[in-house]
Amino acid sequence: MNNTVKRPLNGGVEDDDEDEADGADLEAWERTYAEDRSWESLQEDESGLLRPIDTTAIHHAQYRRRLRALASTAATARIQKGLIRYLYIVVDLSKAASETDLKPSRMAVIGRQVEAFIREFFDQNPLSHIGLVTIKDGIAHCLTELGGSPESHIKALMGKLECSGDASLQNALELVLGYLNQIPSYGHREVLILYSALSTCDPGDLMETIQKCKKSKIRCSVIGLAAEMFICKHLSQETGGTYSVALDESHLKELVLEHAPPPPAIAEYATANLIKMGFPQRAAESAVAICTCHEEARTGGGYTCPRCKVRVCELPTECRICGLTLISSPHLARSYHHLFPIVPFDEVSQTSQNGSSHNFSSDCFGCQQSLLSQGNKPGLSVTCPKCKQQFCLDCDIYIHESLHNCPGCESFRHSNSVTTAQ
């Protein structure tokens, strides 16, 4: 297939359109205006046009505070992030999920948030697995088994979004317990329950099941959609999870996405291991080969196991012939910026600039934007403590939030050779 088809042609523009379309779906009286107070972020310019208030300085200050907080937490809990997670998402589809306190219904909102969560989860936890369980009519049902492909989970969930009957916490936990007890010892076992009901209809003693979860080191977290329940709180406290109740859709989104970044690994919960892995090459688009997963001849795509040279269709997977874990190496590399974070840049203070103006460069090293504010006076800028290059505030944010490389450090070899020599 031609991969040009999938590519969004004009970046941000399309996203904006989608958002607008989202809002347009609702009737005017269903939209919320009270929250965003959009009129407060406007000001009039000289010509009387409305413009958004210039908040760069404020934003940048906020960003630096966030960065510092992140750096300090990273220093204490450095790197030790259990990155191989086995997570079951339990979705309550009892009749309480048809309530319309969230628009259009709790169920639809949950579906949307779980979809967003699954995508974010695999972005942040490339080696991890998710499984989906639904509760309906007092029975827990396994929708998808633990797997690494976001699309298959989302498809399965979207096809099953209908609700009826009671919820049963115990049945769900017992089912998940059975599956999670089989996973390798280095994996982190987690359950995330999205619970709409205010009751649970169980066949036995729920407390016993909670103790079993605790013993199996399964971290159970619950997000309630109605009101706080003692049993949910008890479950999460016992197993080291979190419990929260969503106030509205945006709060729910926040709560769900809190579970996407890996929780700090507790040493006793998982043992560190070296796993042997293969990084298969992708075959030419026109190549024809027989794959081992479907056992038929296929054109294009496909990956070749580096050990036994057999063809598989999708990654991550396990080679069916030699058993080697096959993974796409970019998947691993996505998390490397956690391992090698770039240091926060130093703010160039106004006074030091005046003192040693010869050190001040007039353009941002990254984007070539002028660092001079009006009247040719040096504006706000930052400098990398390692390579001493100067950057504008926008680049500072971009470099730390998205790029995770210092362009200055990357483009001077002598800085590298000095560090390796020492």
Next chain:
Amino acid sequence: MPSAPSKLYSDDVSLLVVTLDTNPFFWSTFSFPFSEFLSHVLAFLNSILLLSQLNQVVVIATGCNSCTYLYDSSSDKNHGSTTGSMPSLYSDLLHNLEVFLAGDQQLAKPRVNAAGGGAPPPSLLSGSLSMALCYIQRAFRSGPIHPQPRILCLQGSADGPEQYVAIMNSIFSAQHSTVPIDSCYIGSNNSAFLQQASYITGGIYYRPPHLDGLFQYFSTVFATDLHSRAFLRLPKSVGVDFRASCFCHKQTIDMGYVCSVCLSIFCEHHDKCSTCGSVFGQAQSNVPSSTDRKRKA
């Protein structure tokens, strides 16, 4: 709503950021002279600017000791004039290139003395890619109407495995902001980094078979704007080399050991992870799996 006109505008107007490999160690051993290569590139860049007066071209040099901006068609600092024998693109770019090459050489001197030869150093692709992305973010910031950015890597020297993490970071950032990275690689073996970059970001990777016709390849494959690409039959991928670099020896490997705590890649078995310090349990050659057990049974 301004979306309709902005779409029309952004589909056809390109911001092309070119990273130009100037590594003297590569060009001195390569069969095709740099000056000839440069003349193909300059003709190509000129043709991009002539396709639309709103098109914008930025050239960044990928040296082996430093990287720098060589040319920006939107900059008002271009001092050259079109009145002479050369258009300003040529005179400015060539002037800056000369200055850069001299500086790059200067930086190389103490290093060569210290290292005493060995393998030729790779170009600093991670640096020029990072700079290109910063520049493109500036274009995104300029408002809702901006030209469609893309990156074209003109690369000849081999991959530098020590840049692996930095290059991957750049690739993901480009993917995140939907900036395609096109690569024209002229070296003898395929570049795994550029293959991955183009595959992940949806750009085109192409290795021209005949360097004499370089301008033709440039103008038919890499000159097309993103909107038009959907209608063309561009060269299909000849496969992607997904090999990674190990953290211990900076070697390119297709099989290795991965730390389950931090995902660091090693080419051989270690007792302790050098990145995160985890001490590994029993030497485990493979993940115990259901299929494994079934096969044994």
